[in-house]
Amino acid sequence: MATWWDMLEVARDVDLRAVKRAYAAKLKSIRQDEDPKGFMALRAAYDEAREHIRYREMETEDTVVRQEPFERDTDTSHDSTSIQDNIADSEWKMQGQDELIIADMVYTPTIVEQLMNEVHALIRSPWGAGRVDSWAAILDDERLDDIDAYSDFENAFLNYMLNIHGFFDEDTNVESKLNLAVAHLIFERFGWQSNRNSVHFNPVVYDWLADKFFQQNEDTPHGDLDEIDGETDSGANAKNSSHSQFNQRGQKKKPNPKTEKFFKWFDGNGVFYLFLTMIALMVLYYTFGSNS
Template structure:
């Protein structure tokens, strides 16, 4: 007779936990629908193992003193004796199974046989009800909801070891998660490991709507990275509303849907503003728009609450360096490097921080580490040479700081290649002095040019009679080839871009400000009597699956290319948020799955182009 430990493929002295794990593993092999006999043998072995374990108190931690001196390397005769001794108990248990089998009809399923034999005194339905009562209790209490130990206990409930009740719970639990989906990533992983929904997609799509399945599978496969550690103090009545807005804002930001991200993140902040995960995400939003003051503010707020947030640490350090606040940036890069000590990027920033904070010894050490990653880096060698000279007491000037030292390094490499060419031609020239002279001359010419341009621009009279004389073709426009370039462009700056899928919309720009805005819908123009003040119609067009809003009196069916493209030149201007949202809502169906670029619209009127010129001329000192 085959013993239960042979069927379960475990040692005879295994504890209950090991027995259950072995059963769960073999259950995948002996599926009751495909292998009823194998499944019955497996269930009987499982019952026998549990009975033996409980009867003999096998491997219980509170009885470890009784196990002293016992050898687990049993010889064959000892093992055979144990098998024979255990067979008596097994025979008695088997007889109870056979007696029960005779009482049920031959058409009863093998699952029902197991259920009744295993625990005839317990009602399975009651166990299932208890399971879901506990589940709701856990979800309602945020402390329990984010506690992995609590979930492990729930998912290790005896009722889940019953094949019939397992299937019922699996279906009911999926239904529950459709409306209770705000869980930490580690909980989603545990659920997926227990129920393997991600490997049964076809079955799920056949039973539930595509939208629901897509969302659940996304949570199972790529759970939201936002943590739940700091939401315990939030009002329980609004916890799910807050988590919804936080998640919507985070995902919209990842997808570059900035308008949606802005709305959701602000709603979440209005509900609860002490979650460092949200504060960091708001910092990321501002960082995307190059609003460094705001980004720094939110990164610091997040870091004050969570001192282990390395993403905040790195961003704070980078922003402080961009402001040339080197001493202030040092502790942040120290924290980052304590976890990522070979991060070349952070080392690079830290080296400059030490150097410009006048901590030359640490700067030398840091630059030497950088040099070990890139032995031919001329810029690093230049800094090290400068540091050594200073430490020796020599008078040397501090190297000027440039935000983009990599570009400086590329330029240096170009000069070196030129030097090699001269050497090959054997021309006795001192290229170093020549190069310095050329740079000096270029700088003087550039400065004189800027002064002349400034004088000319200041002399321009911007009255209405002369504005039209400015030649748009001679105005400097920034080429916009990506949506991010437009977002980073400042308000009242001239831009040039090529838009596609251009379409007119029923919104118009008027010639003067009315009610603090210049853009109105067609209906509003009629209601407010503004038809006589219309300057141009508004249009929408796309670039890299992002939608832009613009006004241009020259744009029409005749000037739009047959393919729907249009070359646009104008100034980036502010747009009222409410109007922007209304336009997006009304015309979103024209560009399904596209995102709308926030932060302004392009005004091609000569007035706005001239204002941008005037603004830029005033910035030149």
């Protein structure tokens, strides 16, 4: 099997621009409809090359951040950098049910932060968990019309919900903090059920949250929204049924399938997220740590 640099006929340390150019040149000599195999091999090499370069760039960035910890940006506009978003995320992550570190901020919070404060206040207010209209008001806020603000808000919101329900500390005993109507509203507004395979998040987190939210008043082990006619066949009576012809090879019942699935996903993408979280923590430390 040829390596990507052999396939693309480039040096191993090329930059993305050169990889694209090489790919484009090769692509023009292949007919996708007549030689799908040739195309797929070229495409695989191209994907691999990009992945390689992305990884390499991440390593470089890592050292840059290590050398010069940056000041917190005081920009009040919504278009914050992704690093900042992750700072924001990790604040909610760390603070969880307690106070948000917004009090001693010297700058105007971003739109996402403002809205997350509203979310937090609503969760803590006595009737907040059930007030559909208040939740809808936040989720329909017109400031979220902005495509970037919306992305950041969805990120932050999901992380916050996962956090207060014990996802990050493996605490499965935390009860849902929202009533069913609100939970349905949230899943519907973000489209979490219909778009569960978004590249952005792992499906596992949606399923975990769905279980948490929707199992409260239902007896079934899987309380997903879409579990309408999910049926359980025992080995014996399923023999001639048209359903259940397969099991996933090698999949055995594990004590905590959620954890297992999460770590399986983590092998693939986790390094990247872990890395972002680490930067976020470092920045937090530099900004706040020395004062307290």
